Amino acid sequence: NAGVTQTPKFRVLKTGQSMTLLCAQDMNHEYMYWYRQDPGMGLRLIHYSVGEGTTAKGEVPDGYNVSRLKKQNFLLGLESAAPSQTSVYFCASSFLPGSPLHFGNGTRLTVT
């Protein structure tokens, strides 16, 4: 009964370093999303996918890339981390676009 699993839970990067956040879901959901949550700004959509092999830009895509090579996995990459990318990142999935979203527990990223 795992649901949506995010790894890692915490990470500290230096400016300019790269990293990949992994999201895995075991609910056979078509739709997957990456959000960032910042104090006072709510959750903002970075990128999303409507199925295996597809990706699309959300509200704040700059500085991030994504891939959905397998239906159950959605990867978020930071090629050259910046302090402005310090945030908590959440992955979510849903069966249909209008279905309830299921969230992972988040990755807390600090860029120094």
Next chain:
Amino acid sequence: KQEVTQIPAALSVPEGENLVLNCSFTDSAIYNLQWFRQDPGKGLTSLLLIQSSQREQTSGRLNASLDKSSGRSTLYIAASQPGDSATYLCAVRLTGTASKLTFGTGTRLQVTL
């Protein structure tokens, strides 16, 4: 651009009280509205989802209502318990957007003994 507002930002009530959390949105062409709960350091848990054709949804002690014409939704929590302490967020999906959910910034609820 859809804007979602939740007021108040924080609320403290004694155990046993009934309470109402508010969510306002600016664009009434919504597809559905979802209420979430977020515990500290955790992800969001879906509580209730109301489709645009519905007026309310109930789950246990929770009741969510939707009034599209006034751009408002309320989450009613009956007989509050300390375990209800969390941040509650609402999110609105507009008609015609496959993926775009606009979130409010949440109301942080504390239920005291």
